[in-house]
Amino acid sequence: MTQLRVPGPTPCPPEVLKAGSLQMINHRGSEFHEVITQVTEDMKKVFQTKNDMLLLTGSGTGGLEAAIVNLFSPGDKVLSVSIGVFGDRWANIAKAFGVDVVSLKAEMGKAADPDTLKKALKDNPAVKAVLITHNETSTGVTNDLKTLAKIVKDAGKLLVVDAISSMSSVPLPADEWNCDVVISGSQKGWMVPPGMAFASVSADAWKARAASKMPNFYWDFSRAKKSYDEKKENPWTPAVGIILQLSVSLKMIHKEGLQNVFDRHARCAQAVREGAKKMGLTLFADPKYASNTVTAINTPPELDGKKLRTIMRDEYGVVISGGQQTLDGKIIRVGHLGWINDKDVKEILTAMEKALQKL
Amino acid sequence: MTQLRVPGPTPCPPEVLKAGSLQMINHRGSEFHEVITQVTEDMKKVFQTKNDMLLLTGSGTGGLEAAIVNLFSPGDKVLSVSIGVFGDRWANIAKAFGVDVVSLKAEMGKAADPDTLKKALKDNPAVKAVLITHNETSTGVTNDLKTLAKIVKDAGKLLVVDAISSMSSVPLPADEWNCDVVISGSQKGWMVPPGMAFASVSADAWKARAASKMPNFYWDFSRAKKSYDEKKENPWTPAVGIILQLSVSLKMIHKEGLQNVFDRHARCAQAVREGAKKMGLTLFADPKYASNTVTAINTPPELDGKKLRTIMRDEYGVVISGGQQTLDGKIIRVGHLGWINDKDVKEILTAMEKALQKL
Numbered sequence: 001m002t003q004l005r006v007p008g009p010t011p012c013p014p015e016v017l018k019a020g021s022l023q024m025i026n027h028r029g030s031e032f033h034e035v036i037t038q039v040t041e042d043m044k045k046v047f048q049t050k051n052d053m054l055l056l057t058g059s060g061t062g063g064l065e066a067a068i069v070n071l072f073s074p075g076d077k078v079l080s081v082s083i084g085v086f087g088d089r090w091a092n093i094a095k096a097f098g099v100d101v102v103s104l105k106a107e108m109g110k111a112a113d114p115d116t117l118k119k120a121l122k123d124n125p126a127v128k129a130v131l132i133t134h135n136e137t138s139t140g141v142t143n144d145l146k147t148l149a150k151i152v153k154d155a156g157k158l159l160v161v162d163a164i165s166s167m168s169s170v171p172l173p174a175d176e177w178n179c180d181v182v183i184s185g186s187q188k189g190w191m192v193p194p195g196m197a198f199a200s201v202s203a204d205a206w207k208a209r210a211a212s213k214m215p216n217f218y219w220d221f222s223r224a225k226k227s228y229d230e231k232k233e234n235p236w237t238p239a240v241g242i243i244l245q246l247s248v249s250l251k252m253i254h255k256e257g258l259q260n261v262f263d264r265h266a267r268c269a270q271a272v273r274e275g276a277k278k279m280g281l282t283l284f285a286d287p288k289y290a291s292n293t294v295t296a297i298n299t300p301p302e303l304d305g306k307k308l309r310t311i312m313r314d315e316y317g318v319v320i321s322g323g324q325q326t327l328d329g330k331i332i333r334v335g336h337l338g339w340i341n342d343k344d345v346k347e348i349l350t351a352m353e354k355a356l357q358k359l
Numbered sequence: 360m361t362q363l364r365v366p367g368p369t370p371c372p373p374e375v376l377k378a379g380s381l382q383m384i385n386h387r388g389s390e391f392h393e394v395i396t397q398v399t400e401d402m403k404k405v406f407q408t409k410n411d412m413l414l415l416t417g418s419g420t421g422g423l424e425a426a427i428v429n430l431f432s433p434g435d436k437v438l439s440v441s442i443g444v445f446g447d448r449w450a451n452i453a454k455a456f457g458v459d460v461v462s463l464k465a466e467m468g469k470a471a472d473p474d475t476l477k478k479a480l481k482d483n484p485a486v487k488a489v490l491i492t493h494n495e496t497s498t499g500v501t502n503d504l505k506t507l508a509k510i511v512k513d514a515g516k517l518l519v520v521d522a523i524s525s526m527s528s529v530p531l532p533a534d535e536w537n538c539d540v541v542i543s544g545s546q547k548g549w550m551v552p553p554g555m556a557f558a559s560v561s562a563d564a565w566k567a568r569a570a571s572k573m574p575n576f577y578w579d580f581s582r583a584k585k586s587y588d589e590k591k592e593n594p595w596t597p598a599v600g601i602i603l604q605l606s607v608s609l610k611m612i613h614k615e616g617l618q619n620v621f622d623r624h625a626r627c628a629q630a631v632r633e634g635a636k637k638m639g640l641t642l643f644a645d646p647k648y649a650s651n652t653v654t655a656i657n658t659p660p661e662l663d664g665k666k667l668r669t670i671m672r673d674e675y676g677v678v679i680s681g682g683q684q685t686l687d688g689k690i691i692r693v694g695h696l697g698w699i700n701d702k703d704v705k706e707i708l709t710a711m712e713k714a715l716q717k718l
Contacts, residue, residue, distance in 0.1 A: 002382070009383040009599055020379035020600060023361070024368040024552055026678050057554055058417045058577065059595035065577040074574075096576040187596055193383055195416055195554045195598030215433075215574075217455040218417065218424040236418035237546055239554030239598065240368055241379060319385050 006321040007294040007335035009187040019248045033232035042250035048173035054224040060164040060185030063197025066219035073213040074098030085138035111289035121155040129158035135166035140285045140296035149177040169337045180205040191338040192245040265292045275349035293337035316351035365680040366653040366694035368546040378607045392591035401609035407532035413583040419523040419544030422556025425578035432572040433457030444497035470648035480514045488517035494525035499644045499655035508536040539564040550608040550697040624651045634708035652696035675710035
């Protein structure tokens, strides 16, 4: 059986696949109202938030765009803290909508530096909000969001977090860390197929929403909130199939227990890192901030990463990713989030070792 | 077994449900490249187009928004031909993005009048494009798009069509009728769950895209085209599960034969209309333009439509819809698109008849 170990889409457990074959239901009917209520409440527990939780039909990138078009007006100044490809993408989305983006970029493989953030906020007092990627999928680095969040909130700024590849896999207590908007995506730790994005929205974020002059319609947080509050529905026809699957995967997460899920991710990630090092490979990410959802491994000059991945896939059934953009050919990336356990990690490492020997 | 007969989501055939339980695959890998190529080519055959075909992850409303933000600039003048709730929604999307909308509204239940359209285009020479709903789901009316399209194209305007609830169920040869952009949605005649929108884009539409100054990112047609043309991919992580299901449903459509699919829809719709009339009910739509995908039936003053629907659902397992907005309480709507055959129609009518007798 193939092991899909790219950092999303992630494999779905059998219970979730089974729910994928459920017949459609009326998205304006009582059965759906019950399902979406359970999903929303179960999701709030994972976000550890009492804020509004919105389910949006679209890719994670759609969720990132939604945050921009709901919170800001053209010309608003925003600080983008980018540590890789997805941080850069988010800044580009903001720029596309006329937001005045101040870019704070860390070296690839490094986490954002708290002091640099503090200084940037001091140097740019007009900044209204800070965009931070919690876990950067392109480099396998997890920011110390707790520390960064405190700096942002002490400065009185809106904190907007891309938690697409972290939420549900590593701790991110949205309320405790005072996150105003947190975005995640279905195809990561949530163990369901891609096609939905999730957003938690704080009271301060709603104030920003009310002040926003950005044209929007489909992504409108207000319409989504109104539809859910008044009718337990989505304003548009949502991805009913994915919601039915989420209903199952969220029950699985809470049955295992959130802390156990986090511990399992930490343990699997640690095993992947140790295993790679044992094979003589080195890790791309700053070890202090190595991600528990995706590991980036350097491909030494003598090693053809693409060939390695092809052998792993075609001969051992393990699918991993390469590097993106400037990291193309320089790293390989292993996703270890969502439905993964120690046995899976062993299989990934065995496949990698055997493929390395072949090369 | 429940019969879901709202005008979307529609029931999925067993083959499609089975595909819903397939494990996820890498959206940047060769297996996906093959699937999306087949889906795109099979879809072009349904659209009867040689234009570009883009797969977007989102609801149908997202597809309608995509057309607006790709083709126009704020201040552009656009003629909206609305014959119901979804036509109005599209006009509202355009207005939300600063498009100068000239509204041409028909009475609910009527189709757009060709002469009125001709006059409106003469009266508004600055109009750049015309937005037309092919099939209005809220009223069960199908516009005579062929005639309307000729008027729009003779006037040299861009023709942008909402075919969410028509394409794949009733004939809409996009190229023959010179449609520039045609939007559809996965949860209708395509027989797969909601969560994807489709857009065909003509050469003239690409010129409009190039001239557009509307801020956009996620819905960007150019990015979608580039990603497909160069890599057979989507720029963002698409709804892989729905694409795998589409791969199956499109094969089913072409195996049955497009004309046979259209004939089956016409036959089932005719049977629903005749059946309702036999029960002494009257139809809401102008009979000349009655839709072959959804039938709106008047609820006489003495009949509680909501009660009727509840009995049909709870006692006979047939789920239909009520009216929307101003038509709430005045009509009931039966969806008969996608996976439907003569036997299903009989069951729907039997349920309706028995529920009527109970009331």
